[in-house]
């Protein structure tokens with residue numbers, strides 16, 4: 001389970017780019033009418049809703065009660081349930097399991113892949129995109145430097161993310177019996193909203209675990225320092241561009 005606190009309303013207001021980018025992953029999934037599909041780490045439900053427009057029967061699963069509550073209120077016609085992606089099963093297997101921008105929050109990747117494999121029908125597909133090796137390294141290196149120089153801390157001990165290389169992840173999928181049909185590790189520089197406060201808001205949304213035990217003042221100060229340190233590599237004209245590096249996979253359960 002991640003220790004991140006998800007602020008569902010703010011997520012929709014300031015981070016709609018996350019699910020907007022996920023529409024390309026829905027195209028790769030090509031959901032069909034009548035299929036049973038699980039959206040793993042569904043957040044506030046926008047992509048589950050997008051998938052359901054195909055006529056598929058979608059279930060959204062997430063371990064954040066706040067995200068699930070908001071998804072239910074936005075899309076009352078869809079099914080959403082609380083569950084841990086690192087360890088789940090199902091009575092009725094799915095035709096496909098989809099996930100956008102969620103798997104890097106689940107550090108027990110072996111548990112995720114085992115659960116996904118077990119919850120698919122034979123021939124079922126697993127289509128996912130998430131952070132790959134090197135993802136947001138510009139922000140992370142700025143944070144690491146500030147933590148070491150000003151707080152005498154090793155940020156690695158608080159890192160909440162799993163960013164595997166293409167080789168690591170496809171090997172993991174194959175070790176569980178998947179046939180990997182497509183795997184792509186690509187750069188996706190991402191313009192952060194909120195101009196000069198882009199890194200600040202990004203950290204306020206995604207960086208909870210790093211600032212555990214900080215007072216409000218210390219957190220503000222640390223975030224200001226990290227934003228300043230990140231400017232050298234990530235600022236372009238009018239905004240921060242986070243150096244997202246995504247891993248996109250399409251795998252099939254062989255038998």
Ligand SMILES: C[S@@+](CC[C@H](N)C(=O)[O-])C[C@H]1O[C@@H](n2cnc3c(N)ncnc32)[C@H](O)[C@@H]1O
Nearest residue numbers: 019041042043062063064084085100101102105
């Ligand atoms: C960045 S959001 C992405 C949400 C959505 N897929 C989208 O594209 O907007 C990551 C989501 O993963 C969920 N998550 C993190 N760890 C999880 C876990 N172990 N099991 C289920 N969901 C998890 C979070 O609660 C959050 O809603």
